[in-house]
Amino acid sequence: MNSTTDVTTRPRSADAAGPAFIIAVRSTGIFCRPGCPARAPKPENIVLYWTTEEAQTAGFRACKRCRPLDPSPDPRAAYLAAACAFLDDDPDAEPSLAAVAGRLGLRSEYLRRLFRRELGVSPRQYLASTRSNRLKDGLREGASVTRALYDAGYPSGSRLYEKSDDVLGMTPATYGRGGAGMTVHYEITDCALGKLLVGATERGVCIVKLGDDRAQLESKLDREFPRAKLERQSEGLRAWVSEIVRYLAGETTRLDLPLDIQATAFQMRVWRALRGIARGDTKSYSQVAREIGSPRAARAVARACATNPVGIVIPCHRVVRHDGSLGGYGGGVKRKEALLAMESRAGPDGGERPPS
Numbered sequence: 001m002n003s004t005t006d007v008t009t010r011p012r013s014a015d016a017a018g019p020a021f022i023i024a025v026r027s028t029g030i031f032c033r034p035g036c037p038a039r040a041p042k043p044e045n046i047v048l049y050w051t052t053e054e055a056q057t058a059g060f061r062a063c064k065r066c067r068p069l070d071p072s073p074d075p076r077a078a079y080l081a082a083a084c085a086f087l088d089d090d091p092d093a094e095p096s097l098a099a100v101a102g103r104l105g106l107r108s109e110y111l112r113r114l115f116r117r118e119l120g121v122s123p124r125q126y127l128a129s130t131r132s133n134r135l136k137d138g139l140r141e142g143a144s145v146t147r148a149l150y151d152a153g154y155p156s157g158s159r160l161y162e163k164s165d166d167v168l169g170m171t172p173a174t175y176g177r178g179g180a181g182m183t184v185h186y187e188i189t190d191c192a193l194g195k196l197l198v199g200a201t202e203r204g205v206c207i208v209k210l211g212d213d214r215a216q217l218e219s220k221l222d223r224e225f226p227r228a229k230l231e232r233q234s235e236g237l238r239a240w241v242s243e244i245v246r247y248l249a250g251e252t253t254r255l256d257l258p259l260d261i262q263a264t265a266f267q268m269r270v271w272r273a274l275r276g277i278a279r280g281d282t283k284s285y286s287q288v289a290r291e292i293g294s295p296r297a298a299r300a301v302a303r304a305c306a307t308n309p310v311g312i313v314i315p316c317h318r319v320v321r322h323d324g325s326l327g328g329y330g331g332g333v334k335r336k337e338a339l340l341a342m343e344s345r346a347g348p349d350g351g352e353r354p355p356s
Contacts, residue, residue, distance in 0.1 A: 022049040024060045031055035034082035036066035125265040185234040187241050192248045193335045198241045204258030208310040210331030270304035277318040279343045284322045
């Protein structure tokens with residue numbers, strides 16, 4: 001077997017133990033699982049084996065970090081981890097799908113399906129998200145825009161600025177200043193479920209939170225936009241606040257508000273699915289995961305719900321645990337229960353309009 005062998009062609013039983021193939025490293029004398037967290041070896045030092053027995057017979061010993069001798073019920077997780085590690089370790093390159101798949105001895109289409117099924121994104125979208133996170137980290141740590149964008153792996157400044165709204169929601173310089181220069185208008189008012197915070201930029205609603213008192217909600221707003229200019233109320237904001245208040249009171253059954261929110265590709269898939277759940281209905285995290293084509297991603301769906309910045313508008317309260325229990329909610333479980341009860345009394349509406 002060599003580094004270009006197609007390992008997906010080898011028969012393997014569903015209950016086979018150990019990884020689907022083994023990566024041995026000549027320079028260290030160690031063999032590992034695909035995706036081992038140890039430092040990636042140079043390609044010329046890699047030898048691939050089908051089994052741990054073959055690697056041991058050749059004189060290699062098992063890695064103490066990834067423990068390739070321990071059972072591994074699903075080799076697909078190892079393939080995915082190895083592909084992600086390859087993309088994470090080389091931000092400067094834009095490897096083709098064929099190059100990534102070839103490094104793992106997989107077919108390109110198999111790897112593409114694996115990303116879609118397990119993560120809900122393509123390898124290209126995963127790489128874009130990785131670069132975006134590197135850029136944000138660099139800017140937060142005080143690097144110049146030029147240094148941060150090249151360290152993150154962007155080939156040019158123009159490429160980044162063309163996509164800055166998709167990546168950051170503002171220009172890179174603004175993000176690096178913690179949102180300085182951006183204005184968020186906000187209002188905190190009474191509603192059927194306590195206090196309601198609504199904040200918006202000139203492009204749309206960016207934060208909706210429920211809480212017990214004004215100080216608590218203002219603290220949340222400040223943490224979300226630490227260096228933005230925060231202004232109480234505005235004429236344009238009042239109509240949106242009124243619409244949400246009327247919804248919470250059961251006086252209207254739809255919310256159709258412009259949004260200014262940013263998300264990874266996976267988060268956006270989840271949030272679109274949430275807006276497709278009809279008023280009065282609920283779905284489990286596992287059901288949502290299956291709907292977006294990532295049946296194993298129930299926990300990731302739960303995280304996407306927890307990071308939803310505009311609760312109620314994107315109805316994460318309509319997602320419950322598989323046993324029907326409510327689970328967590330940013331505004332508190334009692335508010336989640338009250339929201340669901342109010343929506344059930346009002347009846348279904350066919351689901352919200354998905355965001356554009």
